[in-house]
Amino acid sequence: MKTQLSSKPGDQIVLAHGGGGQLTDELLRDIILPRLDEPPLETMLDSAILSPTGNDRLALTIDSYVVSPWKFPGGDIGRLAVCGSINDLAVVGARPVGLALSLVLTEGFEKSDLEHVMDSIEHAADEAGVNVVTGDTKVVGHDQGDGILITTSALGRISGSHTLNPDLVQPGDVLLINGPVGDHGLAVMMAREMPRMQTAVRSDVAPLNGLIEHLLDELGHAIVFMRDPTRSGLAGTLADLARSAALHIVIHESDIPVRPETRHAADLLGLDVLESANEGKFLMVVRPHAAGKALHLLHQHQLGQDAAIIGKVDDDESLAGVCELLTDIGGRRVLTKPYGEQLPRIC
Amino acid sequence: MNHRRIDLAQALEQLRQAAAALPAQLPTAVFMEVCGTHTMAAFRCGLHSLMPHNVSLLSGPGCPVCVTAQGDIDLLIELAADRPVTLCTYGDMMRVPGHHGSLEKVRGQGADVRIVYSATDAVRFATDHPDKQIVFAAIGFETTAPATAAAVKSAADLNLKNFSVLSLHKRVMPALTALLSGGSVKINGLMLPGHVAVITGWQHFAPLVDRFKIPCVVSGFEPVHMAASLATLAEMTLEQRADLVNLYPEAVTAEGNLVAQRLIDHVFQPCVVRWRGLCDIPDSGLELRPAFQSFDAMRRYALVRPADDENHACICGKVITGSAQPADCKLFANGCTPVHPLGPCMVSSEGTCAAWFKHRRNK
Numbered sequence: 001m002k003t004q005l006s007s008k009p010g011d012q013i014v015l016a017h018g019g020g021g022q023l024t025d026e027l028l029r030d031i032i033l034p035r036l037d038e039p040p041l042e043t044m045l046d047s048a049i050l051s052p053t054g055n056d057r058l059a060l061t062i063d064s065y066v067v068s069p070w071k072f073p074g075g076d077i078g079r080l081a082v083c084g085s086i087n088d089l090a091v092v093g094a095r096p097v098g099l100a101l102s103l104v105l106t107e108g109f110e111k112s113d114l115e116h117v118m119d120s121i122e123h124a125a126d127e128a129g130v131n132v133v134t135g136d137t138k139v140v141g142h143d144q145g146d147g148i149l150i151t152t153s154a155l156g157r158i159s160g161s162h163t164l165n166p167d168l169v170q171p172g173d174v175l176l177i178n179g180p181v182g183d184h185g186l187a188v189m190m191a192r193e194m195p196r197m198q199t200a201v202r203s204d205v206a207p208l209n210g211l212i213e214h215l216l217d218e219l220g221h222a223i224v225f226m227r228d229p230t231r232s233g234l235a236g237t238l239a240d241l242a243r244s245a246a247l248h249i250v251i252h253e254s255d256i257p258v259r260p261e262t263r264h265a266a267d268l269l270g271l272d273v274l275e276s277a278n279e280g281k282f283l284m285v286v287r288p289h290a291a292g293k294a295l296h297l298l299h300q301h302q303l304g305q306d307a308a309i310i311g312k313v314d315d316d317e318s319l320a321g322v323c324e325l326l327t328d329i330g331g332r333r334v335l336t337k338p339y340g341e342q343l344p345r346i347c
Numbered sequence: 348m349n350h351r352r353i354d355l356a357q358a359l360e361q362l363r364q365a366a367a368a369l370p371a372q373l374p375t376a377v378f379m380e381v382c383g384t385h386t387m388a389a390f391r392c393g394l395h396s397l398m399p400h401n402v403s404l405l406s407g408p409g410c411p412v413c414v415t416a417q418g419d420i421d422l423l424i425e426l427a428a429d430r431p432v433t434l435c436t437y438g439d440m441m442r443v444p445g446h447h448g449s450l451e452k453v454r455g456q457g458a459d460v461r462i463v464y465s466a467t468d469a470v471r472f473a474t475d476h477p478d479k480q481i482v483f484a485a486i487g488f489e490t491t492a493p494a495t496a497a498a499v500k501s502a503a504d505l506n507l508k509n510f511s512v513l514s515l516h517k518r519v520m521p522a523l524t525a526l527l528s529g530g531s532v533k534i535n536g537l538m539l540p541g542h543v544a545v546i547t548g549w550q551h552f553a554p555l556v557d558r559f560k561i562p563c564v565v566s567g568f569e570p571v572h573m574a575a576s577l578a579t580l581a582e583m584t585l586e587q588r589a590d591l592v593n594l595y596p597e598a599v600t601a602e603g604n605l606v607a608q609r610l611i612d613h614v615f616q617p618c619v620v621r622w623r624g625l626c627d628i629p630d631s632g633l634e635l636r637p638a639f640q641s642f643d644a645m646r647r648y649a650l651v652r653p654a655d656d657e658n659h660a661c662i663c664g665k666v667i668t669g670s671a672q673p674a675d676c677k678l679f680a681n682g683c684t685p686v687h688p689l690g691p692c693m694v695s696s697e698g699t700c701a702a703w704f705k706h707r708r709n710k
Contacts (some may be wrong), residue, residue, distance in 0.1 A: 014455035016442075022686070193464060269464075270438070272391075329355055329570045331393020336705065339686075339696075341451075343438035345387065346465065 016340025020277075021229025023340040045165070046088040046227060047156065056162055061085050062153040070117070070148055072191040074183070074203030075279075078120030078151055079199035083207045083279055084230070085154035086128045089228040090209040093164050093216055094156030098133035099125060101152055105137065106145035108206035117148060128207035130154070146313035160165035162216065169223040169245040174291035175249035176284045178211065178298055179204065179306040180257040181234045185276030185342070186265040193219070193269060193344075200261040211301045215284070218297055219344055222290035228282045233275040236337040237283055242323035249323040251335070274325075275338045358574035359397060360666055365581035366399035368654050376402050376658055377669045380467070381519060382540030383410030383695065384568055390697040392570045398539040402581060406692070408522055408622060409540060411487045411515075412439040413691035413698060416621040418653040420445030421453050422645075423484050426460040426513065430648050433476070435469035437491075440464045442689070443694055464511075466491075466498035473510040482644045483516045489546040489581065492609035496614035499642050505673035511644040514634055517620060523629035526668055529558045533669040538573070538581035541595040544642050546611075546630050548603025549593045560589040567595040592629060607608045614639055621652075624663030624690040647664050663690035666699050673703040680704060 016023045047061035063084050070077040080101065089096050103119065106113065117314050125132055126305055158212045183204040190199045206227065216223060225245075229237035234256070242249045280303060286294045298304030323335045353361070369376055380386060386406045389395060395404060408414045424445050427434040441451045441462065454460040459479075464468050469483040485495040495512060502510045519540060526532065539552055546566045548566070556563055563582035566576035576594050583590060593599055611633070619630025631648035635643045644650065660678050672680045673692065683689040685701050692700035 012455045014451050016451065026686075170447060193462075198502060326392070327391070328394040329392050329394075330397060331570075332396040333393040334705065337444070341441075343441050344462070345383075345439055 014340075019340030019342070020336040021236060021340040027335070036223045040076065041071070041218065045092050047092045047094060047154075047160065048089070050090060052092070053157070055077065057063070057158045059089055059090040059092050059156040059158055061156075062151065063088065063149045064149065066146070066149050067188060068146060069188075069191050069195075070113075072188045072203055073199070074187050076117060076120050077148060078117035079124045080279060081150040081152045081206050081207050082121055082124035082128060082130075085152040086130060086207045086209050087228045087279070087282070089156035090207075090212040091164070091228050092156075092158070093212075093226075095160045095213060096128060096209060097105050097132040097155045097157050099130050099152055099154050101132045101135040102150065103150075104145060104149040105139045105141055107139055107209065108264070109147050111132070116147040117150075124207060127215050128209055146182065146323050153226075162221060164223065164225050166225050166244040167239055168239070169247060169249060169285050169313055170224075171313050172288045173224060173285050173313040174288055174309055175246050175251065176286065176294055176298065176307060177234065177256065177315070178208075178281055178284070178304040178310050180259045180262065181229065181257060181264045181278055181281060182266060182273035182276035184279040186262050186269070186271065186273070188277075189269055189271065190265050199265060201259070201265045204278060204280035206303055208280065208282055211298075211303045214301065214304055215294065215297055219290050219294055222287045223284060224287065225285040226282050229278050231277050233272070233276040233277060234281075234283065235272070235335045237252040237337050239337040241283070241285075243321050244321050245313070247304060248314050248316040248319040248321075249311060250314060251323060251325050251329045253327045255308050255310045257308050261274045271342050274335070275342060289305045348445060353571070353575055355571040355574055357603060358571055358578050360629070361578035361607045362402065363399050363503050365578055365585050366402045368585050369401060369411055369581065373402065373403065373535070373584070376535045376581055376584050377405060378402070378536045378577060379405045379407040379534050379669070380540075380566075380669075381407035381409035381523060382542065383544060385538060385540065385566065385573065386410065386695065386697045388568045388570070391606065392578060394447075394570060394573055397574070397694060398577065399653055402577060404538070404577065404669070405534070406422060406626065406695065407537075407695065408412065408526070408691065409519075410691065410695045410698070411517055411697040412443055413519065413624045414625070415443060415486065415515055416623045416657065418447045418621065420449070422650050422652065423450060423513060424448060424453050425616075425650065426482055426644065426648060426697075427460050428453045428456070430480075432480045432482045432648075433459040433461060434484060435461050436474060437464075437486060440484055440486060442690070460639045463496050464531075466582075467501075467633050470498045470502050470505075470507070473507055474496070474505065480509050481511070482648075483510070483512045485512045486590040487520050487538070488517055488543050489611065490542045492615065493610050495548065495605075496610040499614050499639050500610070502642060503639060511642050511647050512635065513644040514615070514632070515620075515648075516615065516633040517622070518617065518631050518633065520547075520554075521617075521627075521628050522622065523555060524558075525628045525631070527555065527561065527623070529664075529667070531667060534561065535584045536564070538564045538576050539563055541565055541567045541599060542574070542635055544595065544599040544603065545602050548601050549591065549599050550601045551603065552592055556589050556591045562589050563591045565591075565593045565599050581693045605660040615698070618619050621657070623694070624657070624667070624692070626664070641648050658689050661690040663692045666690075673700040676700070
C-alpha cells in the first residue's frame, strides 16, 4: 500500500481547494470562517477595512504566493508577491503604507535565484511606491517545499469616506476592465506545461495602485466597486459580483479585450481565457454618467491603454444574481465561478 | 453528399425557416451531438439560446471522460494509490469520480499522478525516469487513440520496460449503434463528431443512415458549422429524408486518415467495454493486441475489473437518448450533483444533468 486512502472520499485537501474557485469558497464557508467569527463570504472584500466608518481608515491584506515555475515570461514570484497584495489594497481604495514580507525557502534553492527574486521585489515595491518594512525568512527541507514560497501582507490607508462595495452597485452601472484578460494565467501555464514551446504570452503582473488612485481622485463616488480578477479569472469575479450585488449583469464577449497570442495559448492548452488569472487587471463598476470619462482616463495610462467597457448592470429581476455573457455570435450563456484548479481539456 | 458554404446568419435563418415549417405532430425536433467538443463549443457561444424553440440539441455519449465507467476510474485510482507507479493522465480525468474518490483526491493523499498533454509526453517521462514505472491512462475516442498507438509502438521500438498503458479508449460507432438499437430513442438526427470523422472518414458512419434511417451530419466546431448542421438536420427532418451529409469537407474525407487507422489497427483490437450510465457495449473499446500485451497495465499489475459496478438508479442512458429528463431521475440533485456527480450527464460540466442543475439553481 503506497497511499493511505481515507474511508470517506473528500476528507483531504486537494489542490483545487487553493484555486480560488468554488472549492476554496467551500473551505472558507465550512471550516475557516465559522471559527473566526467572520462575516459571510459574500460580503468579503479583497482587503479588510479595520474601522468600517470614518474618514481615515486602515486596510489590511495578506496573501501567499506559490507558483510553478517561480520565473515566467513577464515576471516572477517576487514581483507577483508585491503586486498581488498592493492590488488587493488598491481595489478597496487604499494607498499602501507598508509591506511585510515572509520567505519560506527550500534547501537547495540557488542563492542567485533568491537574488533574482529579491531584485524583483525591490523593483516592484519601487514601482508601487511602497517599502518592505518588516520580514521573516525560514528554510525547510527539500522534501517540504518547492523552491520558494512568499507571503506578503500590506497595510494601507483609505482617506475620505468613499467606500467601494458590491451593495452600492445599481442597475444602469457600467463595467470596465483596464486591458486584455487571461495573460498571467496562460503565461504561467505555458511555462509550466509547454516549456519547450516559444510563446509571446507574457504575464500582466503589475502594481495597479497608481492608476487606481488617479481614477479615484478624478471620479470619486462615481466608482462604486472594483476587484482584481486573479485566480478564478474574469468569469469568477463577475459571477461573484452578480451574486453579491443580487443584480443581473450582461457582458459583451466581443468587447472583452483578449490578446490573440493568449487566446491561441488557451486553445492549445484546452483552457478558458475568462477563467484564467490576471495580476495586473481590475474590474471597475462606475455610474453610467462617468463611464466615458473613466474610459478616457484609463486610456491615458500605460496600464489602461487597452481598457474597454465590457458590460452593464440591468434591472431584470428574474435574472438577479446572474452574470450573462452575450457571446460573439449573439448567443447567451451564464458565467459561473470555476471549480478550482484549471484542468486542460484534451479529449 | 453535398458541400455548401454559408455564414452564421444564413445558417441560423435556414434553421429558423426549417423549424417553422416542421409539422405540428413533431412538437420538438431533437438532435444529438456526440462529441464533448461540440458540447463545449455550443455552450461557449451560447448556441442553444439562438435555436428556435422547437429545436433542441441533446448531449449524447460524446465525452470520452464522462462515459468512463466508475469501475475503470477505480482501476486508475488503485494503480496510482496502491502500486509503485507514476500515473500519467490527461487533465480531463482528474475530477471524474470512481466509487472511491477521484485521481485528484488520491493525488492529494500523496499518489504520484501527473497531467500530460499527449501520450508521447508519457513515453518521454518514462525514458527520462528509468527508475520509475509509468502508466499512461489512455482515454478518448478515435481522435486520441492514434497517439496512444504511436506511443506504444515507440515504447516497443525503444524496448522500454517501465512504460505501460491502461487502455480506456472507446469507439463512437458501436456506441451510437447500441443507443439507436435501444428502441425508445427520441432522436430526430445526429450531429456527428468532426474530429473523429477526420480519422475514420465520413463513410464510417453510413451504416447509421442505412440501418436506422436517421439524418446525420458530420459537423465542424465553429458556431457557423454547428448552426449549418442543425439547419441541415432540420431540413432533412422536414423532408423526411435520411442522408449522411458532410458539412466539414475542409477536414473530413470519405475514407479518413488511413495512416492513423492503420496505426490503431496495428496496436489495438476492438473489445467489449462498459460505458458509465449505459451498459457493456460489444466492440466499443480498444485493447492492446497480443503483440503489445507486455505494455498492458491490466496484465502487468494484475488488475481486475469489477463485474457490475454501475449505479442502477442512474438513468443517464435515457437522458442521453432523450427518452427521460434529468428530473425524472431519483438521484438528480439527491446524491448526484456537479460537485459529487454519479452519471456521465452530471460528470460533464455541460452535460444535460449538470446544465439542468445550474439552471435550476440560478432560478
